[in-house]
Amino acid sequence: MQIEQGWQPSEIERLVDVENATASRLIFTDENLFRLELQRIFTRTWLYIGHESEIPKNGDYVTRKMGNDPVILVRDNTGRVRVLLNSCTHRGTLVCRTDSGHGRGFTCPYHGWVFSTSGALVATAEDNTYGGKVDFRSLDLRQARVGSYAGLVFATWNHDAPSLDQHLGDARWYLDIMFNRTPKGMTVLGLPHRWSPTNNWKLGPLNFGADGPHAVKVHGPIVDAALAGGMPGARAMITKALVDSPSVAAGPYNGIWTQGPLEMPPWFGYDPDLVALYKQTLKPEQVQILERCLASVGTVFPNFSWVYGPIGFDMQREPVTNFFAIRVWQPIAVNRTEIWNWFLVEEEAGEALKQQAMLAGVRTFTAGGTFDQDDAEAWHGIQRGSEGEISRTLDVNFQVALNYRDRPIADWPGPGVAYPRITARSRSSTTCCSGAPTCPARAEIRRQRLLPVCKRPAARLFLESSE
Ligand code: FES
Ligand code: FE
Numbered sequence: 001m002q003i004e005q006g007w008q009p010s011e012i013e014r015l016v017d018v019e020n021a022t023a024s025r026l027i028f029t030d031e032n033l034f035r036l037e038l039q040r041i042f043t044r045t046w047l048y049i050g051h052e053s054e055i056p057k058n059g060d061y062v063t064r065k066m067g068n069d070p071v072i073l074v075r076d077n078t079g080r081v082r083v084l085l086n087s088c089t090h091r092g093t094l095v096c097r098t099d100s101g102h103g104r105g106f107t108c109p110y111h112g113w114v115f116s117t118s119g120a121l122v123a124t125a126e127d128n129t130y131g132g133k134v135d136f137r138s139l140d141l142r143q144a145r146v147g148s149y150a151g152l153v154f155a156t157w158n159h160d161a162p163s164l165d166q167h168l169g170d171a172r173w174y175l176d177i178m179f180n181r182t183p184k185g186m187t188v189l190g191l192p193h194r195w196s197p198t199n200n201w202k203l204g205p206l207n208f209g210a211d212g213p214h215a216v217k218v219h220g221p222i223v224d225a226a227l228a229g230g231m232p233g234a235r236a237m238i239t240k241a242l243v244d245s246p247s248v249a250a251g252p253y254n255g256i257w258t259q260g261p262l263e264m265p266p267w268f269g270y271d272p273d274l275v276a277l278y279k280q281t282l283k284p285e286q287v288q289i290l291e292r293c294l295a296s297v298g299t300v301f302p303n304f305s306w307v308y309g310p311i312g313f314d315m316q317r318e319p320v321t322n323f324f325a326i327r328v329w330q331p332i333a334v335n336r337t338e339i340w341n342w343f344l345v346e347e348e349a350g351e352a353l354k355q356q357a358m359l360a361g362v363r364t365f366t367a368g369g370t371f372d373q374d375d376a377e378a379w380h381g382i383q384r385g386s387e388g389e390i391s392r393t394l395d396v397n398f399q400v401a402l403n404y405r406d407r408p409i410a411d412w413p414g415p416g417v418a419y420p421r422i423t424a425r426s427r428s429s430t431t432c433c434s435g436a437p438t439c440p441a442r443a444e445i446r447r448q449r450l451l452p453v454c455k456r457p458a459a460r461l462f463l464e465s466s467e
Helices: 009-015 031-040 164-168 171-179 203-210 214-218 220-228 234-243 272-281 284-291 351-364 370-384 440-447 458-466
Strands: 022-024 047-051 060-066 069-075 081-085 100-102 105-107 114-116 121-123 145-149 152-156 186-195 247-249 255-259 295-300 304-311 321-333 336-346 395-397 417-419
Touching (some): 009 022, 009 031, 047 060, 047 069, 047 186, 081 145, 081 152, 145 171, 164 171, 186 351, 203 295, 203 321, 203 370, 214 220, 214 370, 220 370, 272 284, 304 351, 321 351, 336 351
Antiparallel strands (some): 060 100, 069 081, 105 114, 114 121, 145 152, 247 255, 247 417, 295 304, 304 321
């Protein structure tokens, strides 16, 4: 598809072929489409802003972004959490220039207008010069609509949008497993880590929403070193967990994959004291999922994700510890994203466990983390491999879905629709041959519009090379 200028609605509809499970690569490379995303998604839907534990006291604030708009997340002097546009209503400069802080309000550095923590304009430097002709009440900082769930603060500029509860939909049940599983809930460990990879913002949410099997190939060596080291048979078990991960469509957009076949030892990497709290707090069906959960990864539309799992780099000397990272994929340009990443732990966890969880997270899911370096290289490659004049005319292939989307797991204990795995199984489930055009298996695969796994399917290649 060649689009020179702008986009017509009918053209946008043609970008994604749901029936055939493909999408135009222009979703990663087109500048005009990127601009439309900022306008039509990031100003209209709920966006993750921060965690309540980042602003525990009245007057605490942090600065964030909603799309390309700077905002302040603040707990006002009554304790209410607010999200204010960080743009002075006088000439528009940033009224708050620090990443975080505490105060009674915000004084604009240009002409000195003062705003309270609730965003009200409370003083101007030129009160006497306006001659009573200006309604200063109309010059409060612009406020976003705020919603909070399990300590997660979201906001939207769209006052007509469905409620946050409706937006999260079935994902709430899974968010409870991750964020609401002890009486005191989660707390953020330290400041956010931020870095800026050279790829479109959607590659991260897609990966975290439904791509467990990529880990078998791209993270294979580090899975051996960080997860499987010293554990007999661990590589095979982890590979099976990655390939056989159930994938849940929790609402129209939210995707979650949770890893852990029944062969997993229960509560692998979990603190026993916390496990007792999980059992008190969660429903039995939620405990059933969590106790066999080797890792949980998910995305809430459009750009909020989490990843959770056990890490043990040196099992002889350190206990295997679960890390828990949450992040937003901030759109900067069509080919540049800023990742904001936080680590979380249960408020009830002891200091030693908090430090271990932080260390496990920093080693894996940060700019210098082992897993993020792997992914960043692959995503950089997608961007470079999709922005040429020829390559941008091709599709992104999601056709593995054709094999599973009509076969959801019938007895899945949670809400949403769960599918047995996210990719084609390796040798055992497909018979392969020479790949000749006349190959009957290939013809059958084509007939079913499956990924052509006969000769050189990417999915099959990475499974075979990792076994
Ligand atoms: Fe803020 Fe003038 S721009 S006081
Ligand atoms: Fe990854």
